């Protein structure tokens with residue numbers, strides 16, 4: 001088959017070379033890092049003044065600090081738009097509630113209680129990207145989690161001008177403050193705080209390379225959720241797949257932007273040829289054709305595997321943001337995939353449903369980071385505390401072991417803090433041991 005697309009054949013090529021071609025870990029360039037570093041430094045040093053200057057410079061919008069914060073009531077959009085937003089919100093809220101982490105405890109070996117407690121964060125920042133169209137779903141895939149978690153202050157930032165539908169969605173989802181600020185400077189404002197914005201404890205949400213690099217550099221000073229990059233989809237298809245659907249899913253993720261990545265893995269030469277033909281046909285009519293063409297040229301890979309197992313094995317290693325399983329037995333196949341951000345099972349699960357409204361957040365790990373990172377989830381809006389509760393008898397049971405650790409690590413006060421609680425015998429023993437070793441005697445009550 002001749003094609004202008006990159007097609008890799010597992011029966012002909014070295015598998016390790018194919019693996020190499022699928023590798024794509026994002027590393028920020030020194031220029032990008034430097035540029036973001038200087039933006040952050042400006043905001044840290046000059047606060048609101050820097051925010052106004054940078055907004056003029058990068059967004060071409062003149063705002064005074066008094067205009068950053070949007071306080072007016074949101075204008076409700078058309079009923080059909082309201083309905084779509086409400087639908088998504090309903091699903092996301094339910095998903096958020098169901099995935100809420102629960103406090104729990106158990107008895108350990110010596111009978112003491114140990115457990116975990118989850119407290120909602122106090123104040124979080126949510127970045128909503130600007131972009132060529134209002135990314136309403138981005139607001140709906142973040143803010144409701146914070147709200148359901150019980151976060152009291154939810155601060156949304158988005159580049160000016162904030163589209164009225166986006167503003168409505170933010171308010172409806174539960175944002176308590178909304179600022180017309182974008183880029184690395186908005187992230188800096190959330191982290192450092194300025195006269196007009198109080199700092200937050202954690203920053204959430206996707207954005208372009210400047211936004212993500214700002215989050216990376218500020219990590220530690222504030223908490224951040226994850227560092228999402230350009231969108232990705234991988235489809236694993238067997239001979240039962242409908243080429244028309246598969247092509248539609250690949251094109252849907254391709255239109256996100258010129259850096260999006262699309263990958264098809266199939267063991268069927270026929271399906272591969274049909275999907276390529278369908279892509280050609282469907283791309284023709286897409287309004288974002290130029291973006292799609294760029295992705296097809298630079299970031300599309302088609303892999304013909306020897307069997308389904310090989311496809312599932314390779315895709316788990318690729319660890320895509322989205323994985324669509326267009327196979328006869330999607331549940332069985334899902335069990336064979338090691339890592340990815342989200343799995344879409346079966347023919348009737350377009351990735352777009354997850355992008356807009358299914359329930360789980362669409363903010364997912366990209367660039368292969370799904371091998372170790374999670375997408376945005378409910379637990380990330382909580383701070384976890386561990387709990388430990390001993391009774392006298394439970395403590396007495398392990399006091400000798402605590403004493404042993406204290407001895408090994410040379411931390412006598414540690415050993416004593418357990419010994420004093422469980423009785424004079426243990427303390428007396430410690431004292432005798434100390435005297436034997438010629439250590440200065442300690443006063444024992």
Ligand SMILES: NC(=O)c1ccc[n+]([C@@H]2O[C@H](COP(=O)([O-])OP(=O)(O)OC[C@H]3O[C@@H](n4cnc5c(N)ncnc54)[C@H](O)[C@@H]3O)[C@@H](O)[C@H]2O)c1
Nearest residue numbers: 058129130131132159182183206207208210228230362363
């Ligand atoms: N992973 C996800 O869930 C998801 C969802 C939606 C969007 N996104 C991503 O969000 C991004 C949207 O990007 P966007 O750029 O349209 O909006 P954005 O809001 O991320 O960035 C716009 C801001 O970038 C700043 N900026 C622009 N040019 C700059 C420059 N030369 N130097 C410094 N700062 C500059 C400006 O201040 C502007 O406000 C895309 O990359 C898309 O992939 C991801």
Ligand SMILES: [Zn+2]
Nearest residue numbers: 252253352355
């Ligand atoms: Zn998408």
